[in-house]
Structure formats: structure tokens, C-alpha cells
Amino acid sequence: MLQRPRRNRKSEVIRQMVQETHVSAANLIFPLFIVDGTFQKTEVASMPGIYRYSIDNLLREIESCLKLGLNSFDLFPNVDESLKDQFATESYREQSLYLRAIREVKKNFPEACVVTDVAMDPYSSDGHDGIVKDGVILNDETLEILGKMALAHAQCGADIIAPSDMMDGRVGYIRGVLDENGFTNVSIMSYSAKYASAFYGPFRDALNSAPKFGDKKTYQMNPANQREALIEANLDEQEGADFLMVKPALPYLDVIKLIKDNTELPVAAYNVSGEYAMIKAAIQKGWLNEQRAITEVLTSIKRAGATAILTYHAKEVLENKWL
Ligand code: PBG
Secondary structure (H helix, E strand, O other), X not given: OOOOHHHHHOOHHHHHHOOOOOOOHHHEEEEEEEOOOOOOEEEEOOEEEEEEEOHHHHHXXXXXXXXXXXXXXXXXXXXXXXXXXXXOHHHHOOOOHHHHHHHHHHHHOOOOEEEEEEXXXXXXXXXXXXXXXXXXXXXXXXXXXXXXXXXXXXXXXXXXXXXXXXXXXXHHHHHHHHHHOOOOOOEXXXXXXXXXXXXXXXXXXXXXXXXXXXXXXXXXXXXXXXXXXXXXXXXXXXXXXXXEEEXXXXXXXXXXXXXXXXXXXXXXXXXXXXXXXXXXXXXXXXXXXXXXXXHHHHHHHHXXXXXXXXXXXXXXXXXXXXX
16 A cells, blocks of 8 residues: 555644644634623523623623633624514614623723624514514615614724625625725625524524514525525625625535635634534533534534634633633
């Protein structure tokens, strides 16, 4: 045998020498859930180790992440049911929990990279990402609200706006609103290929944001489709996106790879709540080795082609020095 591939695996030093993929703190974005009040830190039942923080505790949490070299955060609000309405007006109210949180984070930690989520669902009495009329999710009417939301985030200091709603044309619309208002430096990380997935369940528990009727299949993508992801990615690129995201991550590694091969833009992947819940449940049962399972997951997502990884594991992998 001339070729014996095992020679390059024979010692730890050689294995590390030939390792093709490395995940580092710089690649990670940590999603954080916010609730109203003070001194709040409530665990999400389906996401052990993940909490909803009131703003005071959010600042403490971010400070401890920054010390670990974790510098990017994606914020999501748990909005009181009484503040929700059909048009998600709470999403751009100046004193809303979410806008106050963005301002506080940027005031205290100007060096942190704050990613903000643009979509109606946490603020919508219908629990959908768009305006609902007679059971139908309206597209163009929703864009106006998304534009107001994105502008409000930019005014509070958001570094990256991440539209997760899947309305057609929203990247171009938001880019236009940002530019007209002088926010040409605010980036857009588009949820380009966002699938109608079962794996968002724990997230909807965290935010109490599940749709009040029906499902999200008229706007989120069919899990069976790969080529359609290219249509979405190409449009978002033409409309001015700075990052293209695939979501969820693990069941869609082929889509990450496909988009990576068809764009020069950085690709992001969202290792979503259900993926986290699945791993944690198995670990709690003693069925998986925690460190090995989690680092393998993150490495696989990177290997598939994602440069930025949104993951609830971000802090623990750095705290435990697993990378
Ligand atoms: C909603 C949104 C969702 C997630 C991020 N933004 C859920 C949904 O579309 O219902 C899911 C993230 C996760 O599961 O971790 N705009």
C-alpha cells in the first residue's frame, strides 16, 4: 500500500497539524433572551443552562462573556402579552424593553457587536412574523413595520440587523430605510434560507411567541427544498445583505455548503433552540459526552461552510475551554 491515510492520524500532534477546520470565539454569536423587570434570571425549561435576563442581569451576563472573548450577541425579547397587538407596534416604541436593552448594552459595552432580530412574532398578538388579515400573512404591508423596527434598532446602536421574518423583498426594503436615514454602516445579516422547522419549539417557549393559529409554512421554507435556498440567497445578496444565514444548522448542512459554494459573502448558520435542547437532553440522560458532542456539532457547522455560528453553546464552550 502506497497510501496509508492512517499515518496522518497516528498522534495527537499530527492530527492537529492536519486539522482542516477550527472553530474560534471570533466565529460565535450568542443569542440572549430578555425579560422585563430587575434581578430576573429565569431558566427556559426546554433549554437547560439558558436564561431570560432582565436588563441589569443581561449587562452582567454580557460582561462575563466579553471576558471570555465572546463579543457578539443576538438579542431576543420576551414581550408581555398585554403589549402585543396585530401590528407589533411595541417593536418600535421608544421605551420598549427591547430598544432599552440595545441602548444599555451599547452604552455599557460599545465594543460588543449587537445583532438585533427583526420580525413581528415576539410582539404580534397573532404570533406570526407578518401582519395577518383573514388568516393570510400579508407581505408588502409587513415591510413597512419591519422597516420601522430596523430603523429603531439602528438608532439604538445595533451593529447588525438580522431580519428573521422571511417576507419577500425585506432585505432591500430595510437597506433602503437604513440608508435614507444615514445608517449606511449598519449591516444586514439576512435569514436567507429559513426553514419551517420543528426545531424552533424551545425558542417559542422562551419568548412565548408561538403562532396563535396555523403554522409558518407560507413564509418559511419547505424542509424538503434545497435549490429554493439559492433563489432566496441570490435575492438577499442582490438586495444588499452582508451575511447570508441558513437556519436551522445541523439538519441543513447541505444547504450551508450549497450557499457557501454560490456566494462570496460570509455565510452564517443558526444552531437553533431545538438542536440545543436535543443535545442537552441526551447529555442529562448520560447518553452523550458533553464536550465531544458539542464541539463536534460546532465543527461540523463550520466545516460545512458557515463562518458565523449563532449558538446557545457559545458561552459554555469558551468557559470550559473546549475550543
Ligand atoms: C422568529 C425567530 C425564530 C427563531 C429566531 N427568530 C422562531 C420562529 O421563526 O418561529 C428561532 C431560533 C431558535 O429556535 O433558536 N422570527
